[in-house]
Amino acid sequence: MTETLPSTHAATTVRTWLSEFSAALASSDTTAAAALFTGDCFWRDLIAFTWNIRTFEGRGEITGMLDETLASVQPGGWKITDGEEPADAGGVIEAWIDFETAAGRGHGHLRLRDGQCWTLLTTLYELTGYEEAKGPRRPMGAEHGAIRDRATWLENREHESHELGVTEQPYVLIVGGGQAGIGLAARLRQLSVPTIVIDKRSRPGDQWRSRYKSLSLHDPVWYDHMPYLKFPDNWPVFSPKDKIADWLESYTKIMELNYWPGTEAKSATYSEATGEWTVNVERDGQPMVLRPAQLVLATGMSGRPGIPSFPGMDVFRGDQHHSSAHPGPDAYRGKRCVVIGSNNSAFDICGALWENGADVTMVQRSSTHIVRSATLMDIGLSALYSEQAVAGGMTTEKADMTFASIPYRIMHVFQIPLYEQMHERDKDFYDRLEKAGFDHDWGEDGSGLFMKYLRRGSGYYIDVGAADLVANGDVKLVRGQVDHLTEDAVVLEDGTGLPADLVVYATGYTSMNGWAAELISQEVADKVGKCWGLGSGTAKDPGPWEGEERNMWKPTRQQALWFHGGNLHQSRHYSLYLALQLKARQAGIPTPVYGLQAVHHLG
Numbered sequence: 001m002t003e004t005l006p007s008t009h010a011a012t013t014v015r016t017w018l019s020e021f022s023a024a025l026a027s028s029d030t031t032a033a034a035a036l037f038t039g040d041c042f043w044r045d046l047i048a049f050t051w052n053i054r055t056f057e058g059r060g061e062i063t064g065m066l067d068e069t070l071a072s073v074q075p076g077g078w079k080i081t082d083g084e085e086p087a088d089a090g091g092v093i094e095a096w097i098d099f100e101t102a103a104g105r106g107h108g109h110l111r112l113r114d115g116q117c118w119t120l121l122t123t124l125y126e127l128t129g130y131e132e133a134k135g136p137r138r139p140m141g142a143e144h145g146a147i148r149d150r151a152t153w154l155e156n157r158e159h160e161s162h163e164l165g166v167t168e169q170p171y172v173l174i175v176g177g178g179q180a181g182i183g184l185a186a187r188l189r190q191l192s193v194p195t196i197v198i199d200k201r202s203r204p205g206d207q208w209r210s211r212y213k214s215l216s217l218h219d220p221v222w223y224d225h226m227p228y229l230k231f232p233d234n235w236p237v238f239s240p241k242d243k244i245a246d247w248l249e250s251y252t253k254i255m256e257l258n259y260w261p262g263t264e265a266k267s268a269t270y271s272e273a274t275g276e277w278t279v280n281v282e283r284d285g286q287p288m289v290l291r292p293a294q295l296v297l298a299t300g301m302s303g304r305p306g307i308p309s310f311p312g313m314d315v316f317r318g319d320q321h322h323s324s325a326h327p328g329p330d331a332y333r334g335k336r337c338v339v340i341g342s343n344n345s346a347f348d349i350c351g352a353l354w355e356n357g358a359d360v361t362m363v364q365r366s367s368t369h370i371v372r373s374a375t376l377m378d379i380g381l382s383a384l385y386s387e388q389a390v391a392g393g394m395t396t397e398k399a400d401m402t403f404a405s406i407p408y409r410i411m412h413v414f415q416i417p418l419y420e421q422m423h424e425r426d427k428d429f430y431d432r433l434e435k436a437g438f439d440h441d442w443g444e445d446g447s448g449l450f451m452k453y454l455r456r457g458s459g460y461y462i463d464v465g466a467a468d469l470v471a472n473g474d475v476k477l478v479r480g481q482v483d484h485l486t487e488d489a490v491v492l493e494d495g496t497g498l499p500a501d502l503v504v505y506a507t508g509y510t511s512m513n514g515w516a517a518e519l520i521s522q523e524v525a526d527k528v529g530k531c532w533g534l535g536s537g538t539a540k541d542p543g544p545w546e547g548e549e550r551n552m553w554k555p556t557r558q559q560a561l562w563f564h565g566g567n568l569h570q571s572r573h574y575s576l577y578l579a580l581q582l583k584a585r586q587a588g589i590p591t592p593v594y595g596l597q598a599v600h601h602l603g
């Protein structure tokens with residue numbers, strides 16, 4: 001079958017560029033390859049060239065990377081993806097591309113300006129010889145014929161789950177069986193990597209069941225699919241927390257995962273000599289040891305509560321807890337509730353307490369960005385993740401790749417106009433909020449919610465109704481820093497006393513390398529450094545510029561230790577690259593890592 005070649009001007013320009021790029025790479029002329037890029041170019045690589053997640057900025061960085069990687073990567077077969085016509089959007093030509101490397105097959109995205117590459121995304125999606133058994137390669141399931149003593153699917157599954165971790169060691173141990181851990185485990189199963197997921201909670205999905213009872217996902221269904229298994233068409237736009245919990249529990253069964261509930265990792269040490277972790281776990285109260293080659297911490301980016309320490313917390317006589325331990329409003333009808341913090345959890349909790357007849361005060365300590373859910377869906381997400389996008393032919397995979405194709409360094413430039421539109425559309429709402437004394441921001445450069453999430457993972461609320469309660473005074477708003485607690489009140493630095501029967505610390509979560517400190521050692525946590533953040537130099541995301549999320553889904557400075565997590569979209573997308581990195585190591589495919597990140601912050 002011959003390839004049908006798109007014949008538009010855009011396609012011709014892309015084909016010419018690919019052919020020159022391919023020739024430069026084939027002749028190892030890295031200077032010529034870099035010269036095909038604009039002066040302000042970006043090349044984002046998700047493991048295809050670097051076995052790392054890195055963005056290179058400018059020709060010099062690209063040359064440096066190619067000089068070191070070309071010989072082992074041996075890229076070739078560059079072409080426009082079949083059926084994807086390149087498009088010219090206001091002088092920028094965009095194209096989906098395919099290529100191959102010595103290790104596998106790659107997919108990418110290209111933006112050309114005046115015939116030169118402005119942004120390039122390269123991703124590896126499959127290892128040659130280790131293709132997933134899906135689609136045309138799907139397993140038969142039944143073995144037709146007459147076979148003595150045949151084992152059924154159930155017998156094989158039971159055998160595997162009895163033996164793995166007992167007589168056979170898993171290659172990968174994933175600590176944490178939330179959506180991140182199980183999505184990664186599903187991918188590793190497809191790649192035939194023996195994997196166990198452990199979680200200290202007693203049922204898959206309990207991470208969500210245990211959160212406050214009013215919670216529904218803040219992101220819409222199109223954004224939230226798990227790998228391989230999409231939500232059905234009748235799934236609600238915003239999953240209630242117990243419904244998503246049941247979905248995740250079903251997922252572990254459907255994807256045939258070796259999931260050990262009620263199993264807590266207590267400590268772990270790595271031996272460079274044997275290339276093995278020794279992980280002490282307690283399974284249903286019984287101590288046992290697991291010896292995986294690779295250890296993944298999928299213990300939650302919003303998992304380690306950041307609990308403040310205020311004088312007087314020990315004398316306060318009412319209830320007090322972090323938002324992660326908040327049971328919901330039922331016990332607090334008619335009670336005086338003080339919620340410290342003004343981000344997502346604080347608003348959700350204040351809203352539910354007010355709905356249940358509590359007397360609620362929110363203490364705002366620093367400014368928060370708020371965007372209304374419907375507005376965010378229309379303006380921020382609809383092009384990629386919405387019913388209209390699906391109707392227009394957008395797939396989850398293409399949406400994820402489109403998102404991944406925008407380098408973080410310039411992402412805010414694309415985001416700022418969207419948030420300006422949001423401001424315009426909901427101007428009355430913001431005026432009312434500010435009039436009520438709420439300290440609102442749009443991010444330090446006006447780039448809004450998603451950049452705040454990528455930079456610091458906090459500092460915002462997706463409004464599903466509670467902001468109006470603050471704006472109209474139903475939820476009282478107080479601004480200031482907490483100084484101390486007394487037996488029955490929270491006292492602010494300016495002396496304001498807030499009588500309280502309940503204090504909720506909606507004060508966020510701490511960096512994931514804290515999990516490494518708890519489980520492995522402070523030394524390893526420091527060696528690895530802070531997780532998350534781009535190094536943007538904005539609040540809670542100190543520089544220097546990193547260009548990618550610190551330590552997430554890629555090699556860390558601790559051999560065989562990985563961090564996985566993020567929201568549902570990120571876990572879905574980046575679990576592929578993490579799974580391939582692990583598979584390559586298990587299969588003995590060389591994985592020379594280029595540009596292992598330096599550590600600038602400890603946590």
Ligand SMILES: Cc1cc2nc3c(=O)[nH]c(=O)nc-3n(C[C@H](O)[C@H](O)[C@H](O)COP(=O)(O)OP(=O)(O)OC[C@H]3O[C@@H](n4cnc5c(N)ncnc54)[C@H](O)[C@@H]3O)c2cc1C
Pocket residue numbers: 175176177178179180181198199200201206207208211215216217218219263264265266298299300301302303345519564565566567568569
């Ligand atoms: C209130 C709230 C609302 C949110 N809303 C959204 C949303 O709308 N959309 C979205 O995408 N994200 C949302 N998030 C972010 C959310 O945390 C994640 O999407 C999701 O829970 C992260 O999944 P995870 O698997 O990375 O971590 P978690 O779900 O936090 O799972 C980590 C697991 O690790 C286990 N664990 C920890 N330590 C150990 C140990 N030593 N041994 C064994 N097990 C251990 C825990 O028991 C836990 O089950 C929200 C978070 C909160 C707190």
